[in-house]
Amino acid sequence: MVHLIDELKVIPGVMGACICHPHEGVQASNLPAIFKVERLETIGRQLIKMISAGRMSLDGLSDLILRFEESMVVARELKGGGVVFALCDGSCHRQILQMPLSLVADGYAGVVASLDKASPAASPIMEPGPAATAETNVSVDELIEGLQGVLAPLVGPMAGMIVEDSAETWESDGRSVTRINALVDLICQEIGDDEKADAFRQSAEHFIADLKKG
Numbered sequence: 001m002v003h004l005i006d007e008l009k010v011i012p013g014v015m016g017a018c019i020c021h022p023h024e025g026v027q028a029s030n031l032p033a034i035f036k037v038e039r040l041e042t043i044g045r046q047l048i049k050m051i052s053a054g055r056m057s058l059d060g061l062s063d064l065i066l067r068f069e070e071s072m073v074v075a076r077e078l079k080g081g082g083v084v085f086a087l088c089d090g091s092c093h094r095q096i097l098q099m100p101l102s103l104v105a106d107g108y109a110g111v112v113a114s115l116d117k118a119s120p121a122a123s124p125i126m127e128p129g130p131a132a133t134a135e136t137n138v139s140v141d142e143l144i145e146g147l148q149g150v151l152a153p154l155v156g157p158m159a160g161m162i163v164e165d166s167a168e169t170w171e172s173d174g175r176s177v178t179r180i181n182a183l184v185d186l187i188c189q190e191i192g193d194d195e196k197a198d199a200f201r202q203s204a205e206h207f208i209a210d211l212k213k214g
Contacts, residue, residue, distance in 0.1 A: 002028045004107045005084065008100050013092025019108065020044025021082040022164060031087060047075045047083050049161045056156050063101075065094055076101045079109040081160065140175055143208075147187065150203045154196045162190045180208060 005017040009030050016031030018040050025041045047064060055061045066073040074097050075085035084104050086097060144167050152159040166186040170179070184204045188197040 002030060004028060004104050004111070005030055005086075007103065008086050008097070011092065011096055011100065013088050013090075014097070015087045015089065017084060017086040017104075018044065019078070019082060019084045019104075020048075021080065022048055022161070023081075027082070035087075043073075044083055044085065045161075047073070047085055048077070048081065049158075051075065051077050051083065052158050052161055056158065074101070076105055078105055079112050082108070084108070140177055143177055143180055144183070146207055147183065147204055150207050151187065151191075151200055154200055155191065163187060166190050184208075 005019060005028055008014055008017040016029065016035075018029040018031055018035075019027045020041060020043070021027055022045055026037050026044070029035070029037075029040060031040070051061060051064050054064065062077040064073075064075040066075075070090050072088045072090070072092060072094070073085055074088065074094055075083050077083055084101065086101075088094075088097075144163060148159050148163040151163060155162065166183060166189075170183040170186050173179070173182070184201060187204075188201055191197045191200060
């Protein structure tokens with residue numbers, strides 16, 4: 001995917017660009033080697049969060065510009081929740097970046113569509129293993145996805161980011177459906193609003209109970 005961002009780097013004032021996905025990490029970068037992958041992934045995730053948070057107030061928001069004393073970050077949301085961002089010095093004019101960013105977004109959407117067509121359909125048969133238990137016969141991934149669906153009506157587009165961050169912390173102590181209540185607790189802490197957290201907890205309890213019945 002590096003070819004998608006090559007045109008951005010030739011623009012005067014642009015140090016380089018990066019495409020980052022919240023789950024797959026850095027997918028392409030032509031930034032100097034001083035920008036380590038771990039740092040770029042952190043920047044990408046934060047930009048995705050900012051765009052998602054901004055959309056709660058500004059419907060249709062897809063671009064973000066962060067200005068610093070001598071530099072600037074210009075970011076645009078991509079299909080599938082990813083983001084492309086360019087690091088620029090003070091001489092760069094953001095208007096020049098609009099068309100190249102649009103081309104990157106269109107090209108990325110085409111790549112994603114091609115990969116989706118080439119990927120075989122997922123098997124409906126669940127493989128046995130630590131990600132599922134006989135009690136619920138539901139995988140951890142399905143539980144996490146379900147909790148995101150429960151949270152979405154309460155916080156909107158931020159649901160994905162909140163659940164993802166909480167799941168990363170939760171999984172460090174063990175990835176098992178038997179610990180799903182611990183994940184619910186972490187999500188409630190991330191919500192940052194007592195009323196919404198209580199509403200989420202109640203809905204999550206009903207969701208988990210229904211799964212166990214099924």
